[in-house]
Amino acid sequence: MNTLTALPVLLPFIAAGVSLFGLPPWAERAVSTTTLAVVLAAATALLALSHARGPLVVHVGGWPAPAGIALVADRLSTLLLTVSALVALAVLLFAIGQGTAEERPGAAAVLHPAYLVLVSGVSLAYLSGDLFNLFVAFEVMLGASYVLITLDARESRTRAGMTYTIVSLTSSLLFLSAVAFTYAATGTVTLAQLTARVAALPEGLRTVLGLLLLTVFGIKAALVPLHFWLPDSYPTAPAPITAVFAALLTKVGLYALLRTQTLIFPRDGAWVLLAAVAVTTMLVGILGAIAQDDIHRLLSFTLVSHIGFMLFGLALFDTAGLTGTILYMVHHIVVMAALFLTAGLVVRRTGTAALHRMKGLGAPSTRIAVLFALPALSISGVPPFSGFVAKVALLRAGISEAGPTGYALAAAAVFTSLLTLYAMAKVWNAAFWGEPDEVRGTPVADSGDWTGQPRGTRRGAVLMLGSTAAMAVTGVLLAVSAGPLARVAEEAAQDLVHPQPYRSAVLTEEEP
Incomplete structure (x- = not known):
């Protein structure tokens, strides 16, 4: 085998x-x-x-x-x-x-x-x-x-x-x-x-x-x-x-960091330098996201910010912290793919990536709104989604470390989560809370599908919606299967600690 x-x-x-x-x-x-x-x-x-x-x-x-x-x-x-x-x-x-x-x-x-x-x-x-x-x-x-x-x-x-x-x-x-x-x-x-x-x-x-x-x-x-x-x-x-890059490539870099630092350079306690990098990454990334008007750049800075959550667990260098990191990596791969795919649907519908121009460019779509809401709430750490499960694991690991490093990481994680929720609300307000087109005087082209595209593209539109929905639902299933997933993550973390x-x-x- x-x-x-x-x-x-x-x-x-x-x-x-x-x-x-x-x-x-x-x-x-x-x-x-x-x-x-x-x-x-x-x-x-x-x-x-x-x-x-x-x-x-x-x-x-x-x-x-x-x-x-x-x-x-x-x-x-x-x-x-x-x-x-x-x-x-x-x-x-x-x-x-x-x-x-x-x-x-x-x-x-x-x-x-x-x-x-x-x-x-x-x-x-x-x-x-x-x-x-x-x-x-x-x-x-x-x-x-x-x-x-x-x-x-x-x-x-x-x-x-x-x-x-x-x-x-x-x-x-x-x-x-x-x-x-x-x-x-x-x-x-x-x-x-x-x-x-x-x-x-x-x-x-x-x-x-x-x-x-x-x-x-x-x-x-x-x-x-x-x-x-x-x-x-x-x-x-x-x-x-963009979706596959955001979901996979940074995580491969994190995996390499996780594997080499635990296998080649094991530590007995928290790594203060890496903890400082984690806090800086969380805060700088999310502040950069809030400042953006382009939906793709906003999500890209959010991606950078949440790399810090995965460094959080690695910086603690114990089984609990590494378990949280592994859970967050699994959650992040799925949720970032769902967010960027949904952003692609939003831009395709409105014709612009600028948040200030989205309002009223297209009648809000309930389907796309739901597909955005699920991963957005998850990345923000709202219960009971997978992001909440992973963040709770990290926070418990940080608090149980019972030192200034753990408390600083936990505080930065909570603050970053609140700012992430604000950033996601900013996108929601622009993309799904706009005025109807007839009020703005911008008519939508006659179309039989939810993307605003000609009827001949309906099959492709359904495939796009279906694949995005699959990612959003997978994120929900990660939360539903949190117990078995956490056990697998904990055993993987133990393998890293005891190689x-x-x-x-x-x-x-x-x-x-």
Whole structure:
């Protein structure tokens, strides 16, 4: 069954190659959706198997670690992989319904291969068992994401794509330097071996390596003050591309930070530096969101802000804090996808992303309003939604830490949640609380569907609505299944705190 571990990485790559052979549009769509459905099924099976048996390892080419490449599926990686595959499938269906590939001639031949390569890179990042292949995974995602962010090559998107690429390449150079320094100091880049070998290094060298990796993954996860590229890049992409970037790419950076800091640089107590970064990220991000008039930039700054919640639990460096972080990551992947997809529906209906211009441009849609309200209330931490469940776990961990670090994190989290609710109310007031069009004198084009589009696009409109609804409902289901999900998250957190099973599964011989 361990060979199943390689499927989420290999299958999208193979399907991307197949889709380059000039398939008709319907065949491209069938290949992409079927591939992602199989990846989702494989990820779900891996989650069940890793939960029952412990970490699953496949040694690529039959070469055991550390000489060979190891793909490792444990509770944490498979949980995030499953949720990510579900979101990737839903967003692809939205893109098909919207007709993203038809925005310009020739884009149809690019969208599906690039999207599949992106999913393969995400899967490789989650499953990679060594630092170098984690670097490779980020480069795969970078190449695919640059193609997707410039899919409709207007000037603004090309400029944003260049900003995104330059920042990503800078972090990649730092990452490659970190890999080289780590190998020079320890003689290995296998994560399972680095646990013991890094511990034997001088304290100063350990600190430098830890801070270097924190900087690398901090850029990729958009931690403040390394976040500036995200609000300038994400809002320019097509709606489904922005949604999948917001849902997955920053979370992959956070996963890498979570994995390396707990496995390679374990701590016995709270990390004050990371706690300060978490508080700063929460507050700067949400204050930036409140100041925005563009709905996409507002949601992008909200995304940055809530990265701080995931740093909250990691900064505590205990099982309770890490449990809260894992819960928040699962919640955030789903909810951010739902919010950005809904924003795409709002902009498509009103014809503008500017909040001050939305009022009265279209009759408020009850369906879209509900789809926005569910994830908006969740991200704000309103009970009984999944955001409330994850935030309660974090707050309990912070208070139980019973120190100034924990209390400061908890206070910042509560304040940020209140400001998030205000930011979501700002969008609601603009998009769904406007005056009727007949009062403003702006008639809506005659149309039989809820998007304000011609009747011929009804099928695509239904697909867009359905995929967005699937994400919103998934967010609700996360709250309904909070008990079992919390148990899985707690066991994954315990695996991070006690990594011996991970090390034993990867290494054929016990490392001294």
